[in-house]
Amino acid sequence: MRPALVQPRPAVAQASLGMMGHLLRSWRSLHWIEAFAFVTAALLFGAIDLASLLELRVGDQLPQVLARHLIVPVLSCSVLLLCWLPAARSSPIHPARRWRLVAATLLGSALTIAVIYPLAAALPWPSVCDIYAMTHGKPRCNDFRLAEVIGDTLWVFMPALMIVGVLEFRTVRRRQDQAAQDLLREHSQLRRHALAARLAALQAQVDPALLFDALVAIEQAYDRHDPDASARLERLIRHLRIALPRLRDAGATLGSEAELIASYLGLLGDLDGRPPAFECQLGSRGATALPPMLLLPLVQRALRLGHPGRCWLAAEGRRVVLGFDEEGLCSEDADLASLRERLAVLGATLECTAAPGRTEFKLELTP
Structure with a gap:
């Protein structure tokens, strides 16, 4: 009998495809700051040995020595980046x-090290070690032993780990700042939602004393057969329809607030x-969104x-002006402090200016 062919498991194939996709995504996500950090560190470490050129007679071989000691570190940082990026782009909350x-x-x-050793042997350009060896009558530095391989690996690993640690600290710090901002x-x-609920509750409230007085006045008008009694009742009904918002209403507009002031x-x-006497000049700004119960408390x-x-009520861009022909209304009190607190949560500001015979409240709305 022919042995049955072992078919690859779908889970293994999916895991392999997922790993390859993660590698490609992580390599494509390389940020220029990360590349700059690795390349800069590689050039700095490559330039360490170049200081010994001041004590050696390099002659015409100086460009080749410089090219060798700068190209090899850049290639090293490229290999390190390819290995580091998949781990850096893994889950930030993984315990391992x-x-x-x-x-x-x-x-x-x-x-x-596995890439550099063959490259160093294949390059015709001499290194600082080769220049030093030739100056002292010794053979070129091409005798690679296991101890040297391990030592060079650790020599690359330690500074690379420092760079990785700095980048990881920067990533964690940026993630913490983003979490704090969120x-x-x-x-x-x-706070805005809570304030909106409070304002909606305030808007839904009607002064019971005012309502009772209005009902009594209307009843007395009907008893006197006052021809204006029906108009008074209509005005009361209109005010209640405006002052009692439906529960599904999330806010108000500048026009509806002006209508509320007029009915009040x-x-x-x-x-x-x-x-x-109430004067309103809103123009095309009547549909501007406005949190409820910001203007009527001022009135x-x-x-x-x-x-x-x-x-008078006027709109000037994002600024709403509510004015009165009387001065001395800018004094701070509990009502004005409460209104300023609401506006601070909403990101708006309130400014009161007084002049002889007039007071204006200027409400600056957020975009």
Whole structure:
């Protein structure tokens, strides 16, 4: 009987393809800083032996000696890079990552010696060692023994491991900085969501005293057969429709906030509160997104602190201006501090400017 052919296992084939794909991806991901670090270190180590040329008479062989001692280290760093990159691009949280880096560096050092020895024997250019040997009447430095191979491998391994350690430290530091930035970004988003929920809850609240007074005033108007009673009721219904947002509403716009201010002041007028006349000039900025309950608290605060006769709202680019024809409204208090806290979370700023006979609140929105 003919023995059955052993078929390769699909899992082994997939693992081999995955390993080859990882090698190719890691080699293609080489960053210029990494290549610069290896090449610079290789040239520095190659230039160590060149200092002895000052004591030797090289003559016309100087270009060949320089080329030999600069090309060989660059080739060495190329071999080390090919071995180091797959380990460096492996999982950053693998428990054996450090041992992988050490093993890859040791393998790269051994392969470097395996490539350099035949290359050094094949190059016709002399080395510093050859120049020194010829100067003292000794044979060329081409006697490679096992002890020299091991020593040269360790000579390559130790500085290469230092370079790998520096690059790994840089990678870990960059990863930690990125994780810290992600946490800060996530924390900022959570604060924004929490603030948006708080503002939505504030927007959904209606002053019960104001609502009760409005209902009583409407009832009295109907009892007196006041022809304006129906209009008062319509204004109350309109204010409630504006002030009570639906739960699915995630925010507001500059136009809806202006409409809320207008309905609020109109309701105060029905209660003989003598609210200020409201002027609104938004132009094409009415659809600008705006967190709720940022403008109405400023209006309510102004009415508590003074008796403005006119109130205006205007949009200038990303800046919203809410003004009153009364000065002395810029004093810091709990309401203004709370509003500034909300704006700080949203990345916006609030500036209050006062002039004779007027006060303006300038709200700078984030892009």
